[in-house]
Amino acid sequence: MTEEPLVDRESAPASDAAHGVRLEVGAFGPWETNAYLVWDGRSSDALVLDPGMGAADPLVQRAAANSLGIHLIANSHGHIDHIFDNGPLMRATDAPLAIHPDDAYRLDGSNNYGFEVEAVTASRELTEAEQLRIGDLVFDILHTPGHTEGSVCLYEERLGLLLSGDVLFAGSYGRTDLPGGNDDQMVASLARLARDIPPKVRVLPGHGPETTIERELHWMARIASAGRLLVPG
Numbered sequence: 001m002t003e004e005p006l007v008d009r010e011s012a013p014a015s016d017a018a019h020g021v022r023l024e025v026g027a028f029g030p031w032e033t034n035a036y037l038v039w040d041g042r043s044s045d046a047l048v049l050d051p052g053m054g055a056a057d058p059l060v061q062r063a064a065a066n067s068l069g070i071h072l073i074a075n076s077h078g079h080i081d082h083i084f085d086n087g088p089l090m091r092a093t094d095a096p097l098a099i100h101p102d103d104a105y106r107l108d109g110s111n112n113y114g115f116e117v118e119a120v121t122a123s124r125e126l127t128e129a130e131q132l133r134i135g136d137l138v139f140d141i142l143h144t145p146g147h148t149e150g151s152v153c154l155y156e157e158r159l160g161l162l163l164s165g166d167v168l169f170a171g172s173y174g175r176t177d178l179p180g181g182n183d184d185q186m187v188a189s190l191a192r193l194a195r196d197i198p199p200k201v202r203v204l205p206g207h208g209p210e211t212t213i214e215r216e217l218h219w220m221a222r223i224a225s226a227g228r229l230l231v232p233g
Contacts, residue, residue: 076165078106146186
């Protein structure tokens with residue numbers, strides 16, 4: 001994990017110093033998948049999102065360094081690069097696993113890459129209109145298919161933070177030519193984010209650097225208007 005998180009450790013407004021978000025991120029495995037450790041700065045409970053290949057030990061170490069207990073492990077979707085270390089992290093922390101039910105079948109360990117991935121079972125579902133609570137943080141679950149059937153974004157409205165998985169990146173959107181991908185669903189998901197998420201919201205994606213809705217809005221709006229996927233830009 002990096003010592004310089006993408007989201008500032010002191011991200012709460014000065015008038016609301018008791019409520020904020022703390023976040024550390026590291027890129028893991030051959031796909032350089034972002035794994036996130038998220039907490040509110042007051043509670044000892046932490047969320048891990050998308051523990052990729054080799055992420056378990058660093059996540060446990062960073063949680064301990066911040067006097068945290070990993071309260072929940074969540075997957076933004078079920079592709080191998082985002083779920084690889086679910087099993088080791090679950091064993092190390094006894095934390096439950098959550099994923100959208102449409103992607104739960106991807107947790108069976110099978111893959112086309114020749115890797116041995118531990119099969120696990122999620123005990124919680126990340127479903128539309130539900131909320132995920134970690135200390136004072138309240139994430140709305142947005143079902144945003146297109147990259148996979150069960151892709152989700154986690155949206156903390158009060159703090160203006162969107163954990164977007166592989167739906168939205170800096171300068172691009174998630175691939176639709178991988179298993180579970182669907183062009184029409186991706187168009188609908190991007191149109192929803194462009195319409196419903198305020199421009200100033202910070203976007204923390206599954207790969208690459210952070211961005212904001214505002215920075216991506218021009219091409220997201222073009223896709224929404226066209227009703228089909230276009231090259232961003």
